[in-house]
Amino acid sequence: MSKIKTAFFCSNCGYESTKWVGKCPSCNQWNTFIEEVIDKGNNKTNDTWKNYNSEKRTTVTIALNDVTSKEEKRIITADPELNRVLGGGIVAGSIVLVAGEPGIGKSTLLLQDALELTNIVTLYISGEESEQQIKMRADRLKIINENFYLLTETSTHIIFQEIKKLKPQLVIVDSVQTLQSDLIESTPGSITQIRECTAAFQRFAKETDTPVFLIGHITKDGTIAGPKLLEHMVDTVLQFEGDRHYAYRILRTLKNRFGSTSELGIYEMTGEGMRAVLNPSEILINQKEDQLSGSAIAASMEGLRPLLIEVQALVTQSVYGTPQRTVTGLDLRRLQLLLAVLEKRGGFHFGVKDVFVNIAGGLKVEDPSIDLAVTCSLLSSYEDIALPQHICFAGEVGLNGEIRAVNRIEQRIAEAEKLGFEKIIVSKFNKKGFDKNQFKIEVVALGRVDEVYRYLF
Numbered sequence: 001m002s003k004i005k006t007a008f009f010c011s012n013c014g015y016e017s018t019k020w021v022g023k024c025p026s027c028n029q030w031n032t033f034i035e036e037v038i039d040k041g042n043n044k045t046n047d048t049w050k051n052y053n054s055e056k057r058t059t060v061t062i063a064l065n066d067v068t069s070k071e072e073k074r075i076i077t078a079d080p081e082l083n084r085v086l087g088g089g090i091v092a093g094s095i096v097l098v099a100g101e102p103g104i105g106k107s108t109l110l111l112q113d114a115l116e117l118t119n120i121v122t123l124y125i126s127g128e129e130s131e132q133q134i135k136m137r138a139d140r141l142k143i144i145n146e147n148f149y150l151l152t153e154t155s156t157h158i159i160f161q162e163i164k165k166l167k168p169q170l171v172i173v174d175s176v177q178t179l180q181s182d183l184i185e186s187t188p189g190s191i192t193q194i195r196e197c198t199a200a201f202q203r204f205a206k207e208t209d210t211p212v213f214l215i216g217h218i219t220k221d222g223t224i225a226g227p228k229l230l231e232h233m234v235d236t237v238l239q240f241e242g243d244r245h246y247a248y249r250i251l252r253t254l255k256n257r258f259g260s261t262s263e264l265g266i267y268e269m270t271g272e273g274m275r276a277v278l279n280p281s282e283i284l285i286n287q288k289e290d291q292l293s294g295s296a297i298a299a300s301m302e303g304l305r306p307l308l309i310e311v312q313a314l315v316t317q318s319v320y321g322t323p324q325r326t327v328t329g330l331d332l333r334r335l336q337l338l339l340a341v342l343e344k345r346g347g348f349h350f351g352v353k354d355v356f357v358n359i360a361g362g363l364k365v366e367d368p369s370i371d372l373a374v375t376c377s378l379l380s381s382y383e384d385i386a387l388p389q390h391i392c393f394a395g396e397v398g399l400n401g402e403i404r405a406v407n408r409i410e411q412r413i414a415e416a417e418k419l420g421f422e423k424i425i426v427s428k429f430n431k432k433g434f435d436k437n438q439f440k441i442e443v444v445a446l447g448r449v450d451e452v453y454r455y456l457f
Helices: 080-086 106-116 131-141 156-166 191-208 229-233 280-284 332-346 368-383 409-418 428-433 449-456
Strands: 005-010 033-039 095-100 122-126 148-151 170-174 212-217 236-241 248-256 264-270 273-276 295-302 305-317 325-328 353-359 391-394 423-427 442-446
Touching: 005 191, 033 191, 080 236, 080 248, 080 264, 095 106, 095 191, 095 229, 106 122, 106 131, 106 170, 106 212, 106 273, 122 156, 131 148, 148 156, 156 191, 170 191, 191 212, 191 229, 280 305, 295 368, 295 409, 305 368, 305 409, 325 332, 332 353, 332 368, 332 449, 353 368, 368 391, 368 449, 391 409, 409 423, 423 428, 428 442, 442 449
Parallel strands: 095 212, 095 236, 122 148, 122 170, 170 212, 295 391, 325 353, 391 423, 423 442
Antiparallel strands: 005 033, 236 248, 248 264, 264 273, 295 305, 305 353
């Protein structure tokens, strides 16, 4: 019997070391190294996919010019939002990681989408729930599928035996943190287990052209649990997020080897599963009877999809010593930058005011084109004058108070026109990018924040 081998792994990035070190040389995090057994000395048979694949596969060197280009084969699902974030459907042989908080709806979403694929054989592997629990959820979804199979197992040795017998066309694993390989002596969910089990499914996906979905947990910091290596191994990383107090859920692409990484899918959580929201602009703009100050509509873009969102601001006199700056759905540093621009270039005394900014609907927005809407909502609340109805904004604000041009301006204007807005304020530097006469909506092109202030107030 050979000697037991151990190694130290960084729990943050997966860096391997022969001895314990305080600071990880790869990601510079402190006290993240954990000792794990990598070989217990007993010669066990390999339980990865390679052992169950009877075909002998030879690898040869080939010139790039000899490789023929072809379109990826995709499975088009009944879920338009999932198709959108994946870049047009599920690519054959791809491995997709879907991560999110507990209870956000990851399992429900993938179960629902798999049940709707009635023409392909699907294997749903669950290490967290029993067959009865999954059946109860399927009954709630009210979808019948004769080609849907369940396997409640965590051992990759048994899983690959069953896969070889069934030959599924789609595999869903819930979740990757519960899987366990007999080769590794560490506990399920450890870095080495996650890495080995993911590698086994990666080999299976590539060699059989079978798409695999891995459901993953996230840590309290919001990052995907397990080594950072996990995100490098998979082809696509989807983050499923949303506020528990809202019915809406957002499926965001963090990485995609087969499409855009800035796409967004929006769902509504209902008693019968996830409902795809095809026109999110209507739900993100609250219908108000009265005109209230501090509210502005921004024409933003998420990937190729235009979204009209409501920005709410509240500016009040500071009662305590230090003025508060509170934001929801927006970067706090971006708000501080815009307040500094208004203070310096406009002469508004925000330094003695409490400022609260909220993006309605629970969205988190990173598009810089909402700067103009945030600025106008702040000025509206500062002056306590409501902005005119049926007006929206699309522009980035620079440090000199200038309004900078934004991309895809035509799509933003078309979306505003479709939802019944009468005016949209954009940067005058965007004028070259489109023809005003092709839109019925009035397009107001301005160059500076002070011009916008004079125009509105």
